Amino acid sequence: MKQSSSRGSAGGPSGFVRIISGKWRGKKLPVADAAGLRPTTDRVKETLFNWLMQDTAESTVLDCFAGSGSLGLEALSRYAAYLTLVEKAPALARQLQQHLKALAASNAEVVNADCLQWLQRPAQRQYNLVLIDPPFRQGLALPCCLALEQQGWLTDSALIYLETEKELALGAIPANWQLLKEKVAGQLAYRLFLRQSSR
Secondary structure, three states: OOOOOOHHHHOOOOOEEEOOOOOOOOOEEEOOOOOOOOOOOHHHHHHHHHHOOOOOOOOEEEEEOOOOOHHHHHHHHOOOOEEEEEEOOHHHHHHHHHHHHHOOOOOEEEEEOOHHHHHOOOOOOOEEEEEEOOOOOOOOHHHHHHHHHHOOOEEEEEEEEEEEEOOOOOOOOOOOEEEEEEEEEOOEEEEEEEEOOOO
């Protein structure tokens, strides 16, 4: 289902996302309209990064279904060590490249690929912070979580942020992911998990 009716809810004028803290605080980045694109609202983003207060700096971040780049670029602004943005739509991937160029961010990469397919191969790098905010009601969230776990993309104590439609059942979440935080806002639910090593 298309979830992009709330274009202006990403903070500031319609068609922009705003970085709310860190070295690029207040910076507005343009967002192309795209089916299913639903940038995380400033309020939710602020809550998430309050949860991650001690854990963003120096982290290696994977932004699955990156879309506007709102979450991943916020982490980079807050001194994450490295960021991988995975985005399937070529136009959005190009825009993410432009954002990195405009921000002079050399410690980040954009992968123009289907995230689920990309994750189905042995991990090339391990991440200790993963951001998962897929288009709603397309069956993408749980397969993404399973691929991250099964293919070795996560460090032993990785943190995983998951933003989904509120009715999504979480029975298939990997058993070694501990739910740390959870909130519901309107039609969405957002949660933070801690991966516990299954070794």
